Amino acid sequence: MAAENPSVSGVAGRYATALFELARDDKSVDAVKADLDKFAAMLAGSPELNRLVRSPVFTAEEQGKALAAVLAKAGIGGITAKFLAVLTANRRLFAIHDVTRAYAALVAKFKGEATADVTVAEPLSDKNLDALKSALKTVTGKDVALNVNVDPAIIGGLVVKLGSRMVDSSLRTKLNSIKHAMKEAG
Known part of the structure; x- marks a missing residue:
């Protein structure tokens, strides 16, 4: 195994x-x-x-x-x-x-669950955790266990890693993208 x-x-x-x-x-x-x-x-x-x-x-x-x-x-x-x-x-x-x-x-794996690593700027409420689990279950078709890490450096939003997929909707990443675009434009 x-x-x-x-x-x-x-x-x-x-x-x-x-x-x-x-x-x-x-x-x-x-x-x-x-x-x-x-x-x-x-x-x-x-x-x-x-x-x-x-x-x-x-x-x-x-x-x-x-x-x-x-x-x-x-x-x-x-x-x-x-x-x-x-x-x-x-x-x-x-x-x-x-x-x-x-x-x-x-x-x-034994229970047929998937595990997602989630990074957030501040702890999520139970309501938000349930909403996130529900959204991930819709995407994967499996129950999803969450490993939640709090990292204030991401400022806001969240980063979700599920298997080989990653979604980064953190405010830090968005600000860095804007900063990079402005450097290229200037």
Whole structure:
């Protein structure tokens, strides 16, 4: 399955594929995804946890003990906790971001969903998110999961990447186009 999808290649792809197959056999694909998403959110919110995950200074044993405590406190157990322990023991915990992304891609493919990366200047309301999902479903014929990134530098509008297609309706791009046209005209 990993070979069919270039976004799940390499070390992260192999780990994500193994985790996905375990979760599928255990009928816990969604629960594992929820646990991975929870762990990713914890990483995003904690510089200390990020340092633990990324720093080669900590031994696998130190990482394992700290990770076990963090997972227990967060209520993450089962397959996900065992998987993270294996990543830690194999000194691959630093790849968790890529593994999480690859696992999400495998889940989306399994469910017949498409995934779109959306960049916006400020967070979208639930109403706007639903409208965007609906519009993308009309275009693709599939349910679309959104990875939303907020980047104030685009000023306004949005940038949508869906597979090999990209639509850039950001204000920054439009202003750059006008600026470029004015340079050519002048």
